Amino acid sequence: MSNEFRSALEKRKQYLIDQLIASGIYKKGSKHLFEWTLNDLEREYKCVRRKKN
Template sequence: MNNLLRYAIEQRKQYLIDQLIASGLYTKESTYLFRWTLSDLEQEYTFVKCMKK
């Protein structure tokens, strides 16, 4: 069960990182994105999404 939850969290984090990079505000070289928590990534994604509207 723990592995399944960990996998789901890592998948969600990767999706958010990919979306932030696609937004153009971050680059693939932005290695600090990979150190952010899921909550941090969710907040940043929401912020960027609201800015784009």
């Protein structure tokens, strides 16, 4: 995996974590957000956005 791609993934992951924290979500069960996969973060973020609208 190229460094640029890895960096883009990490930036997206951090953005999603920041948005979820701003929505009051810090962890689910025993897993903190930084332990989640990008897919898990994307899924939760979409759920949170749907609830806001």
